[in-house]
Amino acid sequence: MRIGELAEATGTTTKTLRFYEEAGLLPPAHRASNGYRDYGPDAVTRLDFIRRGRAAGLTLAQIREVIDIRDAGQTPCSHVHDLLTIRLTDIDRQIADLQGLRATVARLCHEAGRAEPAACDAEDVCRYL
Amino acid sequence: MRIGELAEATGTTTKTLRFYEEAGLLPPAHRASNGYRDYGPDAVTRLDFIRRGRAAGLTLAQIREVIDIRDAGQTPCSHVHDLLTIRLTDIDRQIADLQGLRATVARLCHEAGRAEPAACDAEDVCRYL
DNA sequence: CTTGACCTTCCATCGTGCTGGAAGGTTCAC
DNA sequence: GTGAACCTTCCAGCACGATGGAAGGTCAAG
Known part of the structure; x- marks a missing residue:
């Protein structure tokens, strides 16, 4: 899915999605041949996790800590x-x-x-x- | 009194006092012949008012509103x-x-x-x- | 073939209340 | 006379989480 569709699906904005990618909360998106970001369904899952973290009052930096641990193969x-x-x-x-x-x-x-x-x-x- | 003395007397910093003056919370200070700011005792009173406003959780802009009303001769x-x-x-x-x-x-x-x-x-x- | 809705990057800005530092002038004690 | 401790202005930057806009590329419908 494209960035606008992902934004729509997760109730956020394309600006915020690019910002999250820049901040390391979203992995760099795969690019279609025209350079457009192309997201799979796991991006929705990831954004839902970020949303839950924000709802718990965690900072983006703290959420990123958790994501980094998971991405490093730890629990x-x-x-x-x-x-x-x-x-x-x-x-x-x-x-x-x-x-x-x-x-x-x-x-x-x-x-x-x-x-x-x-x-x-x-x-x-x-x-x- | 000089700015450092006023800062000392009111438990703040010279940086903050200049910032308050710039923000219109303190009237522009009278200057001594050498260009140094020279404050009277009313500056302490004014800073105490600002401190009380901050303690009540008012923003500097709101505190300034109150000050401006008073300075305009209103209650x-x-x-x-x-x-x-x-x-x-x-x-x-x-x-x-x-x-x-x-x-x-x-x-x-x-x-x-x-x-x-x-x-x-x-x-x-x-x-x- | 053009219009409009997408998408891209990059850089600036918001709000809030300061804080830091550079570059220079003044004053006082020793 | 020199060094420290003041003072001045001006410009930059912090945290936080985005948000706005410019300048341009892409794509599908009409």
Whole structure:
């Protein structure tokens, strides 16, 4: 299949596919006689893997690590487990940070809702922030 | 005070202070006879306001909006309230997204922990992701 | 035979908030 | 007088994941 068909089939764009190839996430595509990229069905499988990795919040670099392990003939299972463990810790920290931030912003927002502009000091820009 | 002293006093860097001036967050500093920037105590107040805005997760552009309203002689209270309300909605959405993501990653991580490499299909890179 | 939809490469740009470094001027202590 | 520690401007680049556009080749339908 051609690049536009693959993009259509996987819900992405030709730009992104060329970018992924450049980034080593897709193997260099076989070329038809006219120079057009010619993909087999395994490209769809590969892109689905990339999509799952992105959905899990992995970076393209991390996804590439996993692909490289597989392409080197190893099984990437344990590395995937490591990546997911780190990711989980990171997500938990992000959630905790956001919950702290939410409390702060909610308090400020509540105060700003009952603001008395006259009480503000111009030099301080806004006392409700 | 000179730029290095202001940076020291506010816990930032001279690079950042020049960047803020360029971005319109700090008014162009008065210059001493040798061309050095010369700041008054109000610069500390202004930087403290910027720091509070950053801590609330506002972008520099949003902080600048507030500053511009104040510098135009208006009271920015209601705009601050609007910004904080939007920010709160956004934070709640981010938290919800992350909690959904956490569930996904936790499940994958659990499965990957009891992985059987032999059961993996090489074309699929890793079935645990 | 032309039009339009594809495809190719290459290079630049987005947003966000800085950060680094070069090349040079100023000031102060020793 | 010299060296360090400041300061100045200007231009480049980082991460991240694409996205836009120019200039040109290819192919099938009408």
